[in-house]
Amino acid sequence: MAASETKERIAESLASLLNHNTFDKITVREIADEAEVHRKTFYYYFADKYELLAFVYQQFIVAAPRHDKPVTITLENWRPETIQLLERIADHSKLFLNAYPYDDGVWRQSTNEFVAARLSILLHAMPEYRYLKEDVIDTSAEFIAAGAIGIINKWANDNFKASPRTVLDQMTTANRLFNGILDRWKLS
CATH class of the missing domain: 1.10.10.60 (Homeodomain-like)
Structure with a gap:
């Protein structure tokens, strides 16, 4: 084998x-x-x-289904890709609920890194944020990712009652609030 x-x-x-x-x-x-x-x-x-659990999270939940070519997150496809991630979490809800409350932060750490890396790519692609230094964009991506993971954890604690689209809407609303803060920061 x-x-x-x-x-x-x-x-x-x-x-x-x-x-x-x-x-x-x-x-x-x-x-x-x-x-x-x-x-x-x-x-x-x-x-x-714990290392195995991080691998399981990546294999069964976080990583996109195996494609011939890995999917690159863009400003055009981030919504459907995020919906697919949320659907994978919901599809593996039993695994998720029996693991993440007991995993000593493995879920949060591994998923936060995955999401933050993709958010950083998106933020770098947005013309309105090109004036920001790279470390500010990367820190912003980590901040937004942590918020998204918090929303996912809240969704899990509510036994996945909301639809993945509703959860994405919650993330988008939180991101808009953060963008408003960034815009105010830019002006000061």
Whole structure:
């Protein structure tokens, strides 16, 4: 079996276990047994179950579905790409709800980095923000991403009752408020 297949099988095993148990109750032994690998094999690929969980978040939720070519976020496609991300979260709601409250910040950190990197690209592409220094744009992207993750976490805590489009609207409204602050800052 190829190394990537083994790594993915271990990730699939954790995802499967998360459909029935909370992350804090799942052991490395259970993950290895579910994947039908030795514990040593688990530790060959992952330092601990938190590193594996970050990989699971990326594989099952954050990363776009596998395409021949990775999708580049643009000013034209960011809304449908964000809706797809939110739909993946909702599709994996059981996994998400059984993991993120117990993950010691793994969700927030890994997803914040992913979202902030894409937001930074978008902000750099906006002509009205070209006057800003690169570090200000990057910090703004991190700030907006943290807010978006907070909205997603609130949505999860409400058991995903709102639609992904409603959540995107909430993020957009929060971003408009932030843009208003930026515009006032620019004028002062």
